[in-house]
Amino acid sequence: MVAGKNYPNHEAIDFYHRYPQDLALFAEMGFKCFRTSIAWTRIFPQGDELEPNEAGLQFYDDLFDECLKHGIEPVITLSHFEMPYHLVTEYGGWRNRKLIDFFVRFARVVFTRYQNKVKYWMTFNEINNQANFHEDFAPFTNSGLKYLPDEDREPVMYQAAHYELVASARR
Structure with a gap:
């Protein structure tokens, strides 16, 4: 890959800057959420x-x-296969119970801030995918898990899912 030649080779969606136009088009098409x-x-x-x-x-x-x-009613997911990379490198991702408190802080801030704008919330997208991913990179995308060489991955995946479920249930 050569920067400028191969990448970026086209202009992407740029939703960050173009969402007003995108949402106007959605409304024109009759989208309700x-x-x-x-x-x-x-x-x-x-x-x-x-x-x-x-x-x-x-x-x-x-x-x-x-x-x-x-x-258009916003339907919001708090974690859709992403998390701050610092939480992966410093804490080991969702293998660490401390992430419960960090996630709850994040959730409380946005729940409070948007309580009059958002009615429908989901905490984690496809939380069950932890157990379905067996390639080296895939659980990382879901829970910030970086496995050690020869580590038994299954208990780590289930522990991470458990912590995510606890975080979802906390007030």
């Missing part, structure tokens, strides 16, 4: 900060306002 996720890294870039990133919160204020302006 829009499922998206809130990027944890936009709100807490490292994942373990005490205070959220106001610019990240403002982006979602604007996005949800635009949805509602067009009569």
Whole structure:
């Protein structure tokens, strides 16, 4: 791959900047809901900060306002196969129970901030996929798991799923 020649070789969707036009088109097509996720890294870039990133919160204020302006109900997933990389390198991803508190902090911030804009929430997208991925990279995308050489992966995957379920149930 050669930068500038092979990549990027086209302009992608750029939803971050073009969502007003995209949502207007959705409304024109009669869409009544829009499922998206809130990027944890936009709100807490490292994942373990005490205070959220106001610019990240403002982006979602604007996005949800635009949805509602067009009569489109936002349906929000808090974690869609992503997490702050710092939580992987510093804590080992969801193999570490400390992530429960970090996730709950993130969830409380967005639940409070958007309580009058979002009615429908999901905590984790396809939480069951932990056990279905057997390639080296796949669980990493789901739970931030980096396996040790010769590590028995199954207990790690189930422990990570358990912590994600506990985080989903916490208030």
